[in-house]
Amino acid sequence: MLEGETLNMFDLLSTYLNWIKAVHIIFVIFWMAGLLYLPRLFVYHYNATPGSELDTVLQTQERKLLRIIMNPAMFVALFTGLLLVYVRHAEFGENWWLTIKLAFVFILFGFHGFLSKTRKRFAAGERPKSEKYFRVVNEIPAILTIFIVILAVVEPF
Numbered sequence: 001m002l003e004g005e006t007l008n009m010f011d012l013l014s015t016y017l018n019w020i021k022a023v024h025i026i027f028v029i030f031w032m033a034g035l036l037y038l039p040r041l042f043v044y045h046y047n048a049t050p051g052s053e054l055d056t057v058l059q060t061q062e063r064k065l066l067r068i069i070m071n072p073a074m075f076v077a078l079f080t081g082l083l084l085v086y087v088r089h090a091e092f093g094e095n096w097w098l099t100i101k102l103a104f105v106f107i108l109f110g111f112h113g114f115l116s117k118t119r120k121r122f123a124a125g126e127r128p129k130s131e132k133y134f135r136v137v138n139e140i141p142a143i144l145t146i147f148i149v150i151l152a153v154v155e156p157f
């Protein structure tokens, strides 16, 4: 870069592409950890008597997991993901891997919203669905992550 030349935003982001991708993957891991752990807490919470000591402990864990880890991690994963789309969009062309990846990610956003709503219902003393239901839905983020990571790394089509 010549003396006095200013880097525009696109050039700046391109220069730090791998740093952005590293931050993206780090916060994706934090978000996935929460999406995998919160349904597990609901499995234990389902059998906890409303108002009991276990109920209070699980309410605190669920609230902190969502507000301190999952929500911020989801926003940083989204923000860095959109920066990556902006920097690399010229190369994507007809590549369907990103479109299909984002469709799966959209399902993860929906799942996050469902878990957030369910947390409020448990905090209100409700016991929605069943213990088996939360054991089964616990697999959704794990299965989606397998497809998303293969699409993002292999870029098969």
Ligand code: HEM
Pocket: 021, 024, 025, 028, 032, 077, 078, 079, 080, 081, 082, 084, 085, 088, 098, 102, 105, 108, 144, 145, 148, 149, 152, 153, 154
């Ligand atoms: C939140 C919305 C998301 C957007 C907009 C997004 C977008 C992107 C884009 C554009 C890239 C760059 C691809 C490249 O430069 O090779 C990328 C990389 C990556 N994304 Fe995402 N992503 C999102 C969420 C996720 C999620 C939820 C996961 C995993 C569960 C994930 C896993 C990855 C991985 C592993 C890479 C690195 C691929 C590589 O270096 O080869 N992303 N993402």
